[in-house]
Amino acid sequence: MMDQAELGALFGGLRTTVTIADENYRIVFMNDLSVAHYAKGGGAALIGTDLLDCHNAASQDMIRQMYARYQGGDLTPTRYHEDKGDGQGKSFVFIPLVVEGQFRGIAELIWRERAELVFEI
Secondary structure, eight states: OOOHHHHHHHHTTOSSEEEEEETTSBEEEEOHHHHHHTGGGTGGGGTTSBGGGGSOHHHHHHHHHHHHHHHTTOOOOEEEEEOOSSSOOEEEEEEEEEETTEEEEEEEEEEETTOOOOOOO
């Protein structure tokens, strides 16, 4: 897995939340928007913690199933949309990270319905 500086250089300019967890569910990177998004849950202090500890039992099961699918070779990103009926819907995508043919974790991206995704280099 890349170090914090490399991940920051790669994902820092993406105007959506980016959270990366390794193959052992450990959160290894959060961009500034992710830190702000998860501020109530600990923000930057979540880096180094277990991704599963941030979720309820049902979500933990879904995450484990997603990891198992990726480890089994199905690398189709996982997507879903959350709409609480207040016009503040969010879209989520979980992208498997593969290094030299081996599953090494996931990148979680979250954006609001009308947000633009812009990558600045």
